[in-house]
Amino acid sequence: MQLQDYVINDIKPLQVSDKMSDLQMLFNQLTYSHIPIQRDGVYIGCIPETDAHCFEGTKTINECSYTAEGFFVRDTTNWLDVLEAFAQNDSNIMPILDKNNKYIGYYELNDIMHLFNETPFFSEPGGVLVLEKGIHDYSFSEISQIVESNDGKLLGAFISEMDGDLTRITLKIGSSSLNEIIQTFRRYSYNIISGHEEDSYIESLKERSQYLDKYLNM
Numbered sequence: 001m002q003l004q005d006y007v008i009n010d011i012k013p014l015q016v017s018d019k020m021s022d023l024q025m026l027f028n029q030l031t032y033s034h035i036p037i038q039r040d041g042v043y044i045g046c047i048p049e050t051d052a053h054c055f056e057g058t059k060t061i062n063e064c065s066y067t068a069e070g071f072f073v074r075d076t077t078n079w080l081d082v083l084e085a086f087a088q089n090d091s092n093i094m095p096i097l098d099k100n101n102k103y104i105g106y107y108e109l110n111d112i113m114h115l116f117n118e119t120p121f122f123s124e125p126g127g128v129l130v131l132e133k134g135i136h137d138y139s140f141s142e143i144s145q146i147v148e149s150n151d152g153k154l155l156g157a158f159i160s161e162m163d164g165d166l167t168r169i170t171l172k173i174g175s176s177s178l179n180e181i182i183q184t185f186r187r188y189s190y191n192i193i194s195g196h197e198e199d200s201y202i203e204s205l206k207e208r209s210q211y212l213d214k215y216l217n218m
Contacts, residue, residue, distance in 0.1 A: 046070075051064070138190070157170065
């Protein structure tokens with residue numbers, strides 16, 4: 001993925017000598033959560049919109065620059081780390097610096113999310129499984145082996161939740177049928193949190209439960 005194609009330069013960082021009214025006006029015109037600012041041509045951070053409107057417009061940005069948040073990514077940062085930076089800083093704009101700390105532009109969150117949606121995890125057909133197992137009891141090598149030994153193709157996997165001693169792993173699997181894969185995970189003591197509609201084990205339990213209810217109500 002060529003992130004260079006998504007670098008945007010249509011908004012230049014404001015200077016600390018500019019008025020807060022300039023920053024507030026820019027926020028009113030845009031939908032960005034933050035605006036980058038510079039001091040003597042050097043990027044010093046982004047001021048969030050929520051803070052910008054708390055100051056009088058006659059003040060200079062320099063007087064309010066202590067509210068700036070110094071997040072950024074490098075022009076060499078891969079897209080997944082860029083996406084993580086967006087999440088960690090609760091921002092929809094991400095300044096980009098080169099190796100010499102020179103500001104070269106920014107990314108928009110929507111563009112990076114679009115890249116994420118183009119990955120095989122989302123774009124390829126398949127089923128999604130959410131597994132749960134002890135934090136010290138699972139391994140991705142074992143998970144891959146289970147999927148591939150049942151003629152499945154692992155399109156993606158990530159840790160979606162960690163709660164105490166339990167870990168949840170979300171999988172995207174390319175397979176015509178997930179039932180055998182699900183049954184194998186159960187034999188390896190994985191708990192199936194969310195599975196495919198073809199999970200015949202669950203459907204069988206539901207049918208037996210319904211039959212038992214009818215029998216008891218006769």
